[in-house]
Amino acid sequence: MTISRRHLLIMLPAAAVAWKYVLAGTPESAPNYRKSEHWWSMLIDIPECIGCGNCVRACQAENDVPDGFFRTWVEMYHVSDENMVNPVVISPDGGKEGFPAVAKEDEGKYFFVPKLCNHCADSPCTQVCPVGATFITPDGVVLIDQTYCLGCAYCVQACPYGCRYIHPEKKVADKCTLCYHRITKGLTTACCESCPTGARQLADLKNPNDPIHEFLKTHSVQVLKPQLATGAKVFYNALDGSVR
Amino acid sequence: MSGVEGYMYPNEITLYWSILIVLYPYITGLVAGAFILASLERIFHVEAVKPTYRLALLTALSFLLVAPLPLQFHLGHPERSFEMYFTPHDTSAMAMFGYVYLWYLMAVLVFEIWLDYRRDIVLRSQRRKGMLRWIYKIMTLGSSNISVRSLHIDERVGWVVTLIGIPSAFLLHGYVGFIFGSVKANPWWSSPMMPVVFIFSAMVSGIACVMVLYMAVTRLRRKTIDMQCVDTIARYLFYTFIIDFSLEMLDLAHRVYEADESFRSLDFMVHTKLFFSQIVLQIYVGTLVPLLLLAITQVTKLPEIVRKRLYAIAGGLTLIGIFAMRWNVVIGGQLFSKSFLGYTTYKMALATREGLLMSIALTLLPLGILWVLVKLLPPWPEENGTKAAGMSI
Numbered sequence: 001m002t003i004s005r006r007h008l009l010i011m012l013p014a015a016a017v018a019w020k021y022v023l024a025g026t027p028e029s030a031p032n033y034r035k036s037e038h039w040w041s042m043l044i045d046i047p048e049c050i051g052c053g054n055c056v057r058a059c060q061a062e063n064d065v066p067d068g069f070f071r072t073w074v075e076m077y078h079v080s081d082e083n084m085v086n087p088v089v090i091s092p093d094g095g096k097e098g099f100p101a102v103a104k105e106d107e108g109k110y111f112f113v114p115k116l117c118n119h120c121a122d123s124p125c126t127q128v129c130p131v132g133a134t135f136i137t138p139d140g141v142v143l144i145d146q147t148y149c150l151g152c153a154y155c156v157q158a159c160p161y162g163c164r165y166i167h168p169e170k171k172v173a174d175k176c177t178l179c180y181h182r183i184t185k186g187l188t189t190a191c192c193e194s195c196p197t198g199a200r201q202l203a204d205l206k207n208p209n210d211p212i213h214e215f216l217k218t219h220s221v222q223v224l225k226p227q228l229a230t231g232a233k234v235f236y237n238a239l240d241g242s243v244r
Numbered sequence: 245m246s247g248v249e250g251y252m253y254p255n256e257i258t259l260y261w262s263i264l265i266v267l268y269p270y271i272t273g274l275v276a277g278a279f280i281l282a283s284l285e286r287i288f289h290v291e292a293v294k295p296t297y298r299l300a301l302l303t304a305l306s307f308l309l310v311a312p313l314p315l316q317f318h319l320g321h322p323e324r325s326f327e328m329y330f331t332p333h334d335t336s337a338m339a340m341f342g343y344v345y346l347w348y349l350m351a352v353l354v355f356e357i358w359l360d361y362r363r364d365i366v367l368r369s370q371r372r373k374g375m376l377r378w379i380y381k382i383m384t385l386g387s388s389n390i391s392v393r394s395l396h397i398d399e400r401v402g403w404v405v406t407l408i409g410i411p412s413a414f415l416l417h418g419y420v421g422f423i424f425g426s427v428k429a430n431p432w433w434s435s436p437m438m439p440v441v442f443i444f445s446a447m448v449s450g451i452a453c454v455m456v457l458y459m460a461v462t463r464l465r466r467k468t469i470d471m472q473c474v475d476t477i478a479r480y481l482f483y484t485f486i487i488d489f490s491l492e493m494l495d496l497a498h499r500v501y502e503a504d505e506s507f508r509s510l511d512f513m514v515h516t517k518l519f520f521s522q523i524v525l526q527i528y529v530g531t532l533v534p535l536l537l538l539a540i541t542q543v544t545k546l547p548e549i550v551r552k553r554l555y556a557i558a559g560g561l562t563l564i565g566i567f568a569m570r571w572n573v574v575i576g577g578q579l580f581s582k583s584f585l586g587y588t589t590y591k592m593a594l595a596t597r598e599g600l601l602m603s604i605a606l607t608l609l610p611l612g613i614l615w616v617l618v619k620l621l622p623p624w625p626e627e628n629g630t631k632a633a634g635m636s637i
Contacts (some may be wrong), residue, residue, distance in 0.1 A: 069254070070255055073253075090251065093254075105370075119346070124429055128338060128427070129336055130338040131336075150319050150320065152320075154423075157429070160428070162254070162581070163255065164255065228428060229526070
């Protein structure tokens with residue numbers, strides 16, 4: 001089997017993330033982590049995203065995400081002047097392999113929007129779980145106890161952002177864990193780690209030295225679907241009004 | 245991607261609530277509606293519907309026994325479903341279903357049926373032979389006193405149970421409506437009207453079901469249909485249907501007039517993907533036609549044979565219409581993207597755990613259970629004598 005340069009470039013970030021994971025060891029090796037000292041969120045700087053799909057590939061490699069399902073994905077928006085409320089959105093295979101090139105003569109604006117679980121503070125998915133298999137950790141991450149989940153899919157229906165799915169083999173709910181196994185060991189998430197432009201930044205709102213505080217003060221930042229009052233904690237810089 | 249139009253979030257392409265989840269509110273609706281019909285005689289003294297009283301109770305029980313099965317077959321891990329009883333999550337709208345179900349099954353329906361049939365069960369446990377004798381003996385639960393005073397107590401307690409049963413029936417199906425109506429992420433479901441619409445549609449479907457069953461079974465038994473009874477049931481069906489339809493139209497008018505951010509997307513869906521099931525089946529075939537047929541029977545004096553046929557057609561179409569309504573709620577609520585930019589397609593499997601054959605089997609199963617129950621506990625007055633007559637023996 002020959003590996004082309006293109007394939008090598010695709011595989012390298014995933015391999016780097018995987019190697020980091022191996023180095024990091026098992027979750028039990030994070031004895032000094034104190035949940036009460038953190039409140040995790042993520043910052044997404046939309047103008048910085050180039051739609052390379054590294055984050056999607058890294059996430060799938062790190063978390064063994066089944067084919068056809070996504071813990072994170074990237075959308076490409078095309079908003080024309082005539083129809084600002086009805087953008088054209090694509091996300092071929094979750095944006096894993098990037099996006100088709102845009103012709104220069106195309107009108108309107110194009111931009112990329114990475115999506116993932118918003119780890120809502122008032123998460124509707126946690127609210128509806130009939131057995132409490134979905135829960136919010138003291139450090140603000142929405143997780144699923146897959147040994148307890150019934151697979152009823154009520155949480156899938158309740159998530160306004162389409163972030164959940166039923167794992168086709170495990171038959172339980174699955175979603176982004178904010179790479180909890182990594183962040184509790186002082187690492188960043190696989191998607192942030194692999195982002196070449198720093199468009200995705202893991203942020204700890206309880207850490208006074210985290211650069212997110214300065215960023216939130218100086219930028220126009222928004223969350224998705226604020227009208228639903230979910231307490232979403234994925235903050236988007238320069239979020240266009242057409243984004244759903 | 246096949247079956248997808250516009251843009252769906254990538255995890256939305258697969259529908260997770262299948263036809264089995266359509267069956268779940270349909271079946272619980274039949275239970276609640278049949279019970280409400282039974283309570284007409286018991287609580288509101290509508291004597292005309294008496295011939296259907298016991299049949300309605302047995303119908304409700306047959307469907308209630310099957311109601312949790314679609315959920316069970318739908319779960320990814322059915323072996324963990326008991327966790328809902330042991331560790332219910334207090335903020336979940338779904339968590340209480342097990343308790344509401346058990347309350348309704350044991351504290352209302354089984355208890356009421358047992359009280360109503362206790363005299364017959366005791367008599368049969370004494371008269372029958374062999375296996376049946378033992379079955380009836382077990383069903384007496386050791387209570388074999390059928391003195392006048394004892395039966396009088398049965399009667400009074402039964403009345404109280406029915407009285408509690410009416411709000412319980414509302415609770416059962418209103419609760420199912422709340423499971424959908426409280427999902428704020430989904431504008432097709434999210435509505436305070438949902439539990440109310442579910443309750444009235446339940447009454448419509450339950451009343452129609454018992455009416456059709458009574459006519460069909462009486463015909464099979466080669467007995468005479470009590471037309472006063474069927475006329476009365478049809479009248480109640482007509483009134484309830486008008487309330488139900490008005491509520492649904494109010495909801496529709498509200499959505500159309502408000503035309504919020506989801507409206508364009510939902511409107512498009514109703515005119516394309518849901519056109520047949522919503523406009524054709526639910527509204528025209530399943531609502532307007534039966535309402536018209538029932539209205540004709542109310543304002544004209546038609547011969548008995550014509551009325552029977554109109555009732556049978558109206559009842560059958562009503563059952564189709566309410567099924568279509570459940571379909572449109574459950575499946576329709578998953579066909580559009582929460583981005584409001586696209587639509588997916590429901591591809592129903594045939595012979596899988598959540599497929600068509602399973603749903604047909606689960607629809608027929610209550611009828612099988614009803615057949616057994618009717619054999620064990622005949623609901624026909626001429627075979628048992630009425631309660632009052634029984635007490636005078």
